[in-house]
Amino acid sequence: MSLLAIDNLSLHFGGVRAVEDVSFRVEPQEVFTLIGPNGAGKTSIFNLISRIYDAHAGRIAFEGRDITAIAPHEVAQRGIARTFQNVELFEHATVLENLLLGRHVRFRTRLPFELLFTPSVRAEERAHREKVEEVIDFLELQHYRDSRTGNLPYGVRKVVELGRALASGPKLLLLDEPSSGLNTEETEEMSFWIEDITQELGITVLMIEHDMALVREVSDRVLALNYGRIIAAGDVESVQAHPEVVRAYLGE
Amino acid sequence: MHVVRKTSYEQDMQLFAHRGVAFWYGVLVLAALLAPLALNTYYLSLLTFVCVYAVAGVGLMLLTGYAGQVSLGHAAFLAAGAYTEAILQAHGIPFVLSLPAAAAVAAALGLAVGIPALRLTGIYLAVATLAFAFIVEEILTRWESVTRGNFGIAVEPLAIGPLSFDAEWKFYYLAFGVLAATLLAARNLLRTKTGRALVALRDSAIAAQSFGVHLAWYKTVAFGLSAGLTGLAGALYAHKIAFISPEQFTVMVSVELLVIVVVGGLGSLHGAVFGAAFIVVLPQAIVLAKSAFGISGGGQAAVDSGVFGLLLLLFMLYEAQGLYGRWIKVRYYLELFPFYRRATFRRQKTYARTERLQ
Amino acid sequence: MRAFVEFSQQVLSGAALGCIYALIALGFVLIYKATEVVNFAQGELMMLGAFLGYTFISLFGLPFWLGLPLAVVCMAGIGGLLDRIVVRPIVGQPVFAIVMVTLGMGFVARSGASLVPAWGVDTHVFSTPFTGKVTSIGPLVASHDQLAIMATTAALVAVLFLFFRYTRIGIAMQAASQNQLAAYYVGIPVKAICSLIWGLSAAVAAVAGILLAPIVFVHANMGFIGLKAFPAAVLGGFGSIPGAIAGGLVIGVVESLAGFYLPEGFKDVAAYVVLLLVLAIRPQGLFGEGLRKKV
Incomplete structure (x- = not known):
């Protein structure tokens, strides 16, 4: 098929x-x-x-x-994940946060628990961060992980966008x-x-x-x-x- | 500059970046707890106002600073909280129930605005929220059987069971406690899924949607949370000021709340607190300045609003990151001296025609 | 028959007020089309115009037909200066920044006006050649102030139409409002055009202010009426001049009818209720086109 x-x-x-x-x-x-x-x-x-x-x-x-x-x-x-012709990153967020957003659909946490940051939320955050770190390693973005994407050179932003798409699995x-x-x-x-x-x-x-x-x-x-x-x-x-x-x- | 070496994923999720930061926040909390010992009633009262405004500021910050949705109608949510609290209290409902009820009524009102506002963006949203606030103000004036119209409602001092919050310091602790809880909850929200979705919604709605962010749901959540927190602040405000009437919830108040988030620094919780402190101190400073320069006439309100307007304008033009942004820059300057470059924080302009109605 | 006359009378006075809303909304639209700036201080520009008119005509004792153009020219200058000093640095920033800056501008103007010794926080009146005269049209009565407002609005719209259609500058303005970059590349001085448009818009606001003065008095807070012009502009889709005029008329008439037929209080919120209803049904206004960001 x-x-x-x-x-x-x-x-x-x-x-x-x-x-x-x-x-x-x-x-x-x-x-x-x-x-x-x-x-x-x-x-x-x-x-x-x-x-x-x-x-x-x-x-x-x-x-x-x-x-x-x-x-x-x-x-x-x-x-299905995608990138955009003219880069549509979340400019005021860090590379790490952009990639985490890429995993948005895979999170199962609920709002009331997030407000309290319960242990289950913490555990889930941790698990997803591990996945994101794998993508960061794969695309060699370690150097930029805490930078705001708006400040990065264009070439790097394209890679971050690719990373965000990959992070969604x-x-x-x-x-x-x-x-x-x-x-x-x-x-x-x-x-x-x-x-x-x-x-x-x-x-x-x-x-x-x-x-x-x-x-x-x-x-x-x-x-x-x-x-x-x-x-x-x-x-x-x-x-x-x-x-x-x-x-x-x-x-x- | 303190460079944090990260050795585990946990570190990115911490409440504080490193132990030094935690220490300074501890000092701050301690100072806040000891404040009643050092300050007289007048200054303590100002500090209480800072806490109350900061709670509302955090509310608006979530909506405007993080989710990027402009609201020119937040006075309506403040009013909803204040009136709910005042009316419930007059009916003998205990505070432990009336406070959540005040937040809930405001939040419900927020949802009521949020849902029709889902399809609105930018300027249309600003105008719609403005219209909504005018309508609420008019209802407060005309629905006399419930709100007593322009006569206003006197609000009794707060009491939880036998514990009465009659003294200034007691109420201060309550307000501080509510603010601390609000900040903690907001911080938690921002380091989890929903917080990231709000930021995504602000920075690129299209990309957010393509990664599975349900725009309508998160906009609604942002409106509901924001209105709820503002309502919470409204309830505290009603008790603090002991008397509420429609003219305390005009468009001017919506603008004051915006001044909090803009002058404080968009997109930062620190900003909400800084902004609240600023807006409480400013009118006092204006009074002092006016007597120092011997200016009379014009009326305090007129001068206040002019200065607010001017600051809004100047901050937007020259320091879009607000007081918090300025503070970061000063800190960097000192830490990096003599290597600081202005370009570190240069603003990027976007000339996208499509900004309109996007 | 009596009911019909009452109704018509309300529609007539509503239309006169609606023309004022329309003129202010026209100012919004002109600026928005050219620079994508939504000017929350448009009502305050009108207020300043009214105060200048008051100063020239009542305080300096100039004849109306000299004071009016003088006030209009002064306001045009102020509008151009505002663009130059305050607005230009934020063009291209997100909508939010623009809302904040123009909102701030409005507050400064209001506070500034109330600090001017001869203006203050009091209400002032000045008379125009139309004040106190009425004309009967069948069973209807129209004051000359109202007729002057309607005639001037019609004339201004006609002049603006001809201006945008046939003059070099008008066509250049249209080009700049369609695509600034492209206009710039073909040699249109876009920055100067923007200042001109701000001047034009402030001049229109001044005319509105002076025409409105005999009806609502001159006061530092009279600019709040500009907030009612917002619903008018939004109804018209924010980008269309005929839309703004139609929107203004609709708001004016609805408000007038609500004031007459509905309990007290409805008059003041009628404009906003109409606005929310329209936005709930058509988020881009009645005449607006739904544009979306291209990716």
């Missing part, structure tokens, strides 16, 4: 067809990449999966269950342009992490990316979009060579 199944998905803003009849499947453990020029509807697809937007037509199923119309905060409970990770704003070295590092995430942690990755070197490096399959429609799908080489894709990027 596919991990994520998207069928005939459409999203319209007034007359603009941001996403039009898009269908694809993401299989467990693969890195699936969406490419396409700006405004092709890639981020809109992410926002549809995260339920920030309501689809006008079509169906999104995760692990065989329909998630097209669930509440936005339930998406994380199902095991997702089955599917949505990465929205993981390399944007990073220099060559940082991009290289990012590609190693993405490989580690799939191979070591066994997490499936659905990614939007413009950097074709990174795409080639990590992707198992690629889907090209233009004007909200699928123009090509398959392995990296065939999609890149597809005449429609060349035309979309270079114009007529």
Whole structure:
């Protein structure tokens, strides 16, 4: 069974067809990449999966269950985590706190007990902090753990955002342009992490990316979009060579 | 600068960062407990007011400073607490029941505002809470059978069973106790799931939602807790001031509460206490300054509100972190001297067009 | 028939008051559109305008038609200065900071006005050429003050419409309010435009204040009426000039009717009740568009 199944998905803003009849499947453990020029509807697809937007037509199923119309905060409970194109961290909180928030759905503590900080709350906090420290070690963020994320360099913030997503222990990770704003070295590092995430942690990755070197490096399959429609799908080489894709990027 | 070397995860969850901090808080609590011995009734009374305002300040701080929801209507919750306490007491309900009831009524009112306010953000929320406070004020004036309207209600001194809080020092201990409990509960909240969710809601609602934070639930929680604490403060306020009438709960009071959190320092519990101390001391200082400069006329209230406004403005423009932020900077300056750089605390500006109606 | 005349009379006086709300709301909207600043001190700008009018006309004894433009020009200058000194540093800060700063500005203005020796905390009156005259329209009676308010509002809206539509500066202002960065890149002096808009908005407030003076007296606290213009602006969606006018009229009429038909007390809160009802149904106001942050 596919991990994520998207069928005939459409999203319209007034007359603009941001996403039009898009269908694809993401299989467990693969890195699936969406490419396409700006405004092709890639981020809109992410926002549809995260339920920030309501689809006008079509169906999104995760692990065989329909998630097209669930509440936005339930998406994380199902095991989907994401990053954002322009980094949406909690700027006034520390790296550690950001990562802990990533585990939000896994906490079982209740408000009255939190106010009293009962031993059971303490024990649960402790257990989750151990998980978060594992992520901090994995992404080598020890140096920054107590810094406010708002003060960190952009490259580090992208890693923290990745960390927050990993801390939630997702089955599917949505990465929205993981390399944007990073220099060559940082991009290289990012590609190693993405490989580690799939191979070591066994997490499936659905990614939007413009950097074709990174795409080639990590992707198992690629889907090209233009004007909200699928123009090509398959392995990296065939999609890149597809005449429609060349035309979309270079114009007529 | 004291660098804490962490050797266990427990350390991040401690109430105090290290033993030195715990020690100084101990000294502070001791000083507060001994204050009645050293201060005369007048100064002790001021200190009691600081405790009462600080409880309300913590309430508003949770909502505005942590969850990032502006409220221009907190006077209404203060009034709800004060009137509930006064009316219940007049009916002979014991304080141990009436105090929680005051907090509960205010909290319920907070939920009543919070739920319709769920879909509102930024400016709409500010205006809606303002409108709500006006309506409550008008109800207090017109619902004479219960609130006695503009005649107001005289509030008897507090008594728990045979224990009467008639002397200033007794009431001070009560207020201090309530403040200490409030601060502890708020601190606990902030180091657990709900506290982090509130901060997340403030910093990026979209990201918070994507990580499973149920925005509506946490906004409601923030409103309820905040209103409840403010109501608690209102109940104490009613006893402290011994007489309540609608004109003590005007928009001006909502602004005073905002001054507490802004001048104290948004997003810090210290700030709520600093701000409360500030707002109690300021009118006294203005009186002194006016007599020193021989200014008369204008009326105390007019000058007070002008100075409050000016401070609100200046703090927002030049020290958005408030008194607490200033204190941190001074401490860093002394600790790092001569290596302190202004850029350490430079504010980042965001020019996001989408700030509007986000 | 009598009931209908009473009703119409209430609607008429409500509309006159509503025009004042509309003018203040117009000031909010102008500033909000251009700078995304919500000016909680708009009512105080109106108060200052009224006081300046009082000073020029009553204290200095200038003729009304000289005192009025003088007060308006002075207020325009004050508005521009406020933008320059107080508002510019906080543009781009979160909404909260902006609310606090403008709220603070309002308090300072109110307190400042009450400290000016000739103004103080007393109420003042000054007469306009319209004071004390009435015109009958069929069975209805309208004071000239009310008619002047309505005529001026209509004229101002028409002038502003032409200004934004046809003048170079007006078009530049529209551009700046749509996208500051883009306007800046195409060579529009955005900062100067913002100051101009603040000036314009303060000038409109001054006109409102002077027109209102014969009806409610000049007083340091008269700016509180600005808080009623908020519901008007919110009703109109906060970004739309016709919306602000419509919102102001609705609030004015509702308030007037509530004062006449409902028990005492309802008049003062009618505006806020309407506001809460509207926000409960449409969180972005009647004419507002629901924008959300892009991620």
